[in-house]
Amino acid sequence: MGNYFWIFVSAAVINNFTLSYFLGLCPFFGVSKKIDTAFRLGLANIFVMLITSVCAWLLNTFVLPYAPYLRLITFIVVIASAVQFVEMAIKKLSPALFKALGLFLPLITTNCAILALALFQTNRGYSFLEGIFFALGAGLGLTLALVLMAGVREESEMSTVPDVLQGAALSFLIAGILSMAFMGFAGLFSGAA
């Protein structure tokens, strides 16, 4: 059980997908202007990640040992299908959310965080359950980064910012500081390891 917890915490906080591994930057810099939207996008990502993790595990166990060169293609097709599925589900369950997320839903397909999840899970040889905890941790970490960024940007919209810093430059500097803050988590639980 300790191992699962470690995988979860590591992916969510210590090796945060966005702030430590530079994954999922497009939504990070694009959508994160409102905390609400950021949170909901994060949830959609978690869902896609869970589906991806399970499918990747199934592929790795039953199909890919016979054709390892097909790994990348099968993973990306699975991700594209999972996103399509989640898109349809959201459209049916909450049309308002569907409208709010707009173009960012299909863009989850090109979110490198999802593909990276599948690849890391493969490289580290995670079992089925380990993969689930990994996906949950990574998804939560991604959501956390999105929400934090959105929160800071909401604040900064109300303050005066020198015009050369406006827009992208400021976002990157904020991200740098957030990333530094998260470095503080490094070594968490390491005494026990």
Added chain:
Amino acid sequence: MSSVKRAGPVRLIVTLGVAGLVSGLILVTAYLATQPIILRNQAKALEAAIYRVVPGSTTRKEFIVRDGKLVPGSNNPAGGQSENVVYGAYDSSGKLLGYAIPGEGPGFQDTISLIYGYDPHDKKIIGLEILESRETPGLGDKITKDPKFHENFDSLSVEPKVVAVKHGTKTAPNEVDSISGATISSKAVVSIIQKENARFLSVLNSAQGSEGTPQ
């Protein structure tokens, strides 16, 4: 795109099928062409590491531990995948100089993979090489580069047990001086060695007696 009218389902499936097929063919070819080279590179790298951690060795043999005894392994040139693989390293006259033991475990940031040489005669570790690590640059990654850290492993007694001590406090021959500022990475290296020692040493020490002249 403008000259293609809305295509029927047959056309869609055929296009995807052809695309998939062609792609598959290209990938199989690329795979078959590159795999031998990749495996050869991996084997060379592994061999070089073995000869570095057992100084003076020029040939090697793969062994697996089965039922508490050393049995010859498959001698897969790229190295065995199972956890119970260990390598015997011999000099040019065929004399056994020591064993190269691979191991891996969690480090500060990610998994550390290493290999170390063990001399069953003197019950000492005679060399260490870090194969793969993703530790913090400038701090933890000193385990790969710091010559003083590596000196610890040139003649490290394994009795009663290899232990890591704070930087600058090494007094006994079984102690490893941690790198200042990289204690956790240093300790991780030592705990990997402890784990592999527990797995292999009794088998290797007893093999010494029964092996006689190595083949």
Added chain:
Amino acid sequence: MTDRQKLAQETTKGFWRENPIFVQMLGLCPALAVTNSAINGVAMGVAVMFVLIGSSLLVSALRNVIPKQIRITTFIIIIATFVTVADFTLQAMAPTVHKELGAFIALIVVNCIILGRQEAFASRNTVFNAVGDAVGMSVGFTIALLILGSIREILGSGSLFGVALFGTSFEPWVIMILPPGGFLAMGVLLMIFAQVKKNRQRKASAQLKEEAA
């Protein structure tokens, strides 16, 4: 505009004016992840160049054959094939670089630049122009990575392309080769570019005012 002029324009726009990293802000993930040293940045740039030029060529050549509804899926299959080939080739020919770049080679497949160029340009233009566009974008991408990688390596390791620049007394600013450094370097660069642009605009409008007076 002649064909050759158009080709030249399509190629050079990727260098700076529509630089994928600094202007379009696409493909940021690998840009920040592998630029902890100049050589890694260049290696990634070359890999992307191979994939982008190859895919654009193929997509453009087949643009009248691929049905509109499944074009994205087909693009992805084409791109994924090129990426896998690049991955295997790099692993066979330069295992050390391959280990440094790690999973990010495979992640080229979801690099927004590549899919973006197929959708926005290659699928709607002739093969010549598509290849020109691909070359321009990948050169711009590589230049951006080279700049980022060099800055981070010089400040963070005191070296450039592995060659130590300063003596042992130089205390490297290690954070630059860690994740925060990537974000900070990018932020500062964007700030500098914005300032340069502002100065240029001010000069231009001052000139206009002078001429009008």
